[in-house]
Amino acid sequence: MTLATGSRNERFKLGKALRRETPREAHADLKGSLSRDAVAILAESDRNRVPELVPERYARMSLNPFAFLRGAAAIMATDLAGQPRAGIPVQAGGDSHLMNFGAFVTPENNILFDVNDFDETLPGVDFTVDLKRLAASVAVAALGSGASKRQARALAAATVRAYRLHMAALAKLSPLEVWHSRIDLEQEINRIGNGGLRRRLAGVIAKARGEGLSNDDNFPHLVSGGDPKIVDKPPTIFHLDPKADAKHKLGVERVLATYRKGLNPDRLRLLNRFTMKGIAFKAVGVGSVGTFCCIALFLTGDNEPLILQIKQALPSVLERLGGNLAYKAPQGHRVVQGQQMMQAASDIFLGSTRDEDSGREFYVRTLKNHRLGSISEISEGEALSDYARLCGRTLARAHARSGDPAAIAGYSGKSEVLDDAIASFAMAYAEQTILDHAALVKAKPPAKSAKAAKAA
Incomplete structure (x- = not known):
């Protein structure tokens, strides 16, 4: 036994x-x-x-x-x-x-x-x-x-x-x-x-x-009007430079396409009711500062927002404990599986993806309030x-x-x-x-x- x-x-x-x-x-x-x-x-x-x-x-x-x-x-x-x-x-x-x-x-x-x-x-x-x-x-x-x-x-x-x-x-x-x-x-x-x-x-x-979310200082504010967009808030939120090298940008279309492929059909059907309108870098936390983390703005035809966080997943520090703890699968999968295992109610948009240009691995979730x-x-x-x-x-x-x-x-x-x-x-x-x-x-x-x- x-x-x-x-x-x-x-x-x-x-x-x-x-x-x-x-x-x-x-x-x-x-x-x-x-x-x-x-x-x-x-x-x-x-x-x-x-x-x-x-x-x-x-x-x-x-x-x-x-x-x-x-x-x-x-x-x-x-x-x-x-x-x-x-x-x-x-x-x-x-x-x-x-x-x-x-x-x-x-x-x-x-x-x-x-x-x-x-x-x-x-x-x-x-x-x-x-x-x-x-x-x-x-x-x-x-x-x-x-x-x-x-x-x-x-x-x-x-x-x-x-x-x-x-x-x-x-x-x-x-x-x-x-x-x-x-x-x-x-x-x-x-x-x-x-x-x-x-x-x-x-x-x-x-x-x-x-x-x-209306009075949440940490949550990104949107410029209202005919073309809503994420408002820059240096030093925590700023738009990516499209001319930057691979280390400083994200292959958004391919990253999101890979993410979509891993979603369950019901989640994908819901996400498809939104269209991506913009993406910005968002520095987070303390230990995570400097890891590549973005927020993507999605809108319905009525400008109702959904903001997804695309956060880099590095190998777990717990591998330092030794033994047989090295994780072989993509790191984004590790984070997703761990969250689903530990949380009583996980985010419905939780998923993982990868940026082939930079080699970075990511997990995706709804941006927390x-x-x-x-x-x-x-x-x-x-x-x-x-x-x-x-x-x-x-x-x-x-x-x-x-x-x-x-x-x-x-x-x-x-x-x-x-x-x-x-x-x-x-x-x-x-x-x-x-x-x-x-x-x-x-x-x-x-x-x-x-x-x-x-x-x-």
Whole structure:
């Protein structure tokens, strides 16, 4: 019998038996040599990015330790390669820090809270990898907001506890019930103790159902009139130069043709009701800055808009964990499959494609509404505790779809041993992140040139 077969009770016992090979207490220490050059690891991916935007990436990461952590998924994956693992694989998000969770409106008009970034997703990864990154991000965020080390550690432990308890609840469900489980944001509000956070989440829901995109500063605005188009908003949104070389442009027609071929007929029928009217570059996130990312504007005959994001997919940083984790299929497929595996309700236009001229691989999705996707921006101060626990429960739900919730529950146990161990790891990694951030600031990466600043 393997972890994937047998009764729920048998799989729980198998998970519990794994503690003999890797005791839960073993996760407490930050093991291995950390003499690696964090700045050099960051620089390894520079060659795959738009050169003019690389300085912008470093500028964003230099702001503070939490911003550094957001962009340092490759560094943490390198460090996690030397850490103990429980031995229970899942589809990992790969970059499960606090800012990579958000809210989404489903076609049924439900508002769900879920994982929302899958650039680094990879199958067959130990569940503790994502859990440690989430806990570390909580510790770094807490320290950055002025919390004491004791408070930061308690928040990290509470996050793991929320994951562990929700996984235990999911372990009692049938596979179909697990698959259809979701984190309904309106129901979650009732579990949040912080009044300010409750009010803000209620505001998110109200705006999602009312105002839509009209006041979203992150969402691209359109020039109205007879020929609507995307409005440039340097340094985040700007139109591509049609005379640029292959590294700085996109073979739009062929890229979209390949994308269309992979869509299900019902999705394609819907997309065909729109006509593409323009495309622009859009810099996104922190770690993704400099990867090739565009937004394409589609309109109906009545000028009703649809905006698709065409985002470059590079190999997952989780391949740094070693073993047999190298992904052989196109990277766009990896992202699409990971999102469909982990999210309760994936984007109907999710797909992948490739630009033959540049060799870049992409995934395509509907451009997210910033108003819904960045609830984590309010997760400061006393609200952080409620928000972090919400993220912990959400990660458990995402892992339970691909992994074995009974085995994970068996390994995690009913006591706070795992909570305490990963909280200790999180604090150690927070201290390391502060040092790595200082090293980046000291290294003084090249600043943006005037030309790059204008183009970016």
